[in-house]
Every structure is written in structure tokens, then in C-alpha cells.
Amino acid sequence: MTTENKNPHLLIRAMKLNTSLFLPLFLLILITSMACSSSEVYIVRDGVSQCEIVIQAEADSTVQKAAQELSTYLAKVSGANLQVVFSENRDPEQHAVFLGVGFHSETMKPHTIAYHVEEGNLYIYGGNPKSTLYAVYRFLEKELGCMWLSPEAEKIPELKSIEIKRNTDYSYTPQVETRTVHSRLFYNHHDFADKLGVTYEAFPGYVPGAGVHTFHRFMSEDSYYEAHPEYYALRNGKRITTQLCLSNEDVLRIVIDSVKSYFRSYPNAGIISVSQDDNTQYC
Numbered sequence: 311m312t313t314e315n316k317n318p319h320l321l322i323r324a325m326k327l328n329t330s331l332f333l334p335l336f337l338l339i340l341i342t343s344m345a346c347s348s349s350e351v352y353i354v355r356d357g358v359s360q361c362e363i364v365i366q367a368e369a370d371s372t373v374q375k376a377a378q379e380l381s382t383y384l385a386k387v388s389g390a391n392l393q394v395v396f397s398e399n400r401d402p403e404q405h406a407v408f409l410g411v412g413f414h415s416e417t418m419k420p421h422t423i424a425y426h427v428e429e430g431n432l433y434i435y436g437g438n439p440k441s442t443l444y445a446v447y448r449f450l451e452k453e454l455g456c457m458w459l460s461p462e463a464e465k466i467p468e469l470k471s472i473e474i475k476r477n478t479d480y481s482y483t484p485q486v487e488t489r490t491v492h493s494r495l496f497y498n499h500h501d502f503a504d505k506l507g508v509t510y511e512a513f514p515g516y517v518p519g520a521g522v523h524t525f526h527r528f529m530s531e532d533s534y535y536e537a538h539p540e541y542y543a544l545r546n547g548k549r550i551t552t553q554l555c556l557s558n559e560d561v562l563r564i565v566i567d568s569v570k571s572y573f574r575s576y577p578n579a580g581i582i583s584v585s586q587d588d589n590t591q592y593c
Contacts, residue, residue: 350473351427353407354388357470361432364406366413367396372439373410376446380409380434383450386466410442411435424481425449427474447505452480458505461495488514488581517572517579523588525554528568529561543593552591 352360365377377394384392392407400406408431411418418424418437423445425434434449436442450456453474457465489509496503496510503510513521520527531551534541539549541561554561565584572582586592 349476351405351430351432351476352471352473353392353432354384354390354469354472357389359390359392361392361405361407362400363392363394363409364397364400364413365394365409367398369410369412370439373442376434376439376443377409379443380407380446380450383454383456383466384472387454387456387469388472389470405430405432407432407434409434409446410439411437419483421487422481422483423448426479426481427476430476432474432478443504444507447507448480448482453478458502461499461502488516490514513581513583515580517576517582520572520582522583522585524583524585525565525587526551528565528584529554534564543591545591545593550591552589553587553593555593557593 354360363377363381365373369377374394381392381394384390397413413433413435418435418441420437421441422437423441424436425432425445425448427433434442434445436445447456447458454469454472455465455467459465484507489507490512491508492512496506496508500510529541531542535549535551538560540555541558541564542549542551542555543553544555545552549555554565569582569584573579
């Protein structure tokens, strides 16, 4: 006969002891697992900040502005104050909102904006500093419901807690890189333009002097008219230099060559306007 059969009371006591030790351990593991698998990441909880806003020490003035704007609007929404700190000064025990493209290795187009949650941290970034600022405003708009209606009017929700789903992953690359609206509303209110993602430069990224009404720049009267009047508009039986003759194949070739020459002269420019001059004196 085995020892266990000889001492049934000892076996029962051992089982009770094992159960009393295992149950608290099981509950602890279960609670920890549930906490880790929460579907939200809290930026603010019951009016108390749960994160820092972290930027790199070499962040330029635009990224620093983005950090201050994020902190300002999170405070307007929740009443909580999120500190802006440099990465080397952050609290490693605390979750963070990392701001700027430098915190990950992804290669991005300059105008791309994005934000996502990773390992309990929120990352907001863009392909360049200005795009990072745009990304902050899109986050506030899409995730929290902030709205900017005019330079003087905005709609800001009131929330005691700000939580973001762990599977949040947003990215957008605009199809139109030059989002210029020719209006004093934006020329005179740069902050408002930034909130709406509108470019307040008249011709950003353009070849200098070639933003609009450019035909005369590609084929100047002094260079071509005397030898080739047929390159210019025919009006009432006379060739005049107010516009180019668009049916002349040589004109197309010369304009293409001129455009290429402009880009060689301004290698940092990415846009040039090929457009009729500002009048109605065409063929």
C-alpha cells in the first residue's frame, strides 16, 4: 500500500494548501492580463495626465510649436496639463506622446501625416516639421472632435478622460501638395491656415517668378518675335505677342525646353506653372 493511501488526510491537506496558493496567483495573473489587454490607451484619465509629450532635443521651432499646440488643446479638452519634455528627460516609467518623425525609421513623403499607437505610446508625426504640425491638428480633429471655424471661433469638446484605441493607425498623403487658397483669410491668419492644412505661401515650392501666367517667360518677345512671329497669337490678321500660338508645334517644343531649363536653374523647386498670360488676346 502506498504512502498516500496510508495517509488520506495528508493528501487532502496538501490539496487544500496547493489550492490556497494557486488561486491568488491565478487571480493576479488574470487581472494583470486584463489590464495589459485593455483596448484603450489613456492620455488623460479623470482629469489627470497619464502621459508626457516628448520631442527630440534638436526639434525645430515648428515641431516645438506642434508640441505646445497639442498640450494647449489637450488642456482645453480635459483640463489636464501634459508636460512637454525632451526625449533625454522623459520619465521612462510613464507612457508618452512622441512627436516628430525622428522616433521611428519609417521613410515618408514630405507631405504625409500620420499617428498610431504602439506599446501603449502614441506617436504623431509627419514627413517634415510642418507636416508634423498638421498631424497634430488632424489628430485633435479626428480623434477628439476639435473644430476650427474661423480665426476667432473654435469648437472644443469637454472630456474628463481622453483614451485612444490601441489599434489606432492613421496615415494620409495629400494628392495635392500645393493647397494654397488665395485669400486674406489665410494670408493674414497663419495659425488658422495651419489648423485647416492650408498653405499660406502664395506659390510654395515653385520656380521663382513662375507661379501663374507664365507664357511670356518661356518665350520672350525679344528672343523670338522678330525671327518667328508665327510663334505668337494671330489677331485680326496680325501676329501679336500677348499670347503664344498653341497650334504651333515648335512653340510646344520650345516651351518644354524652357521648362527644363528653369528646373535646372532652380533644382530645389518642384513646381512650375505653364499657363496663358493674363489677358484675352489669344488666337
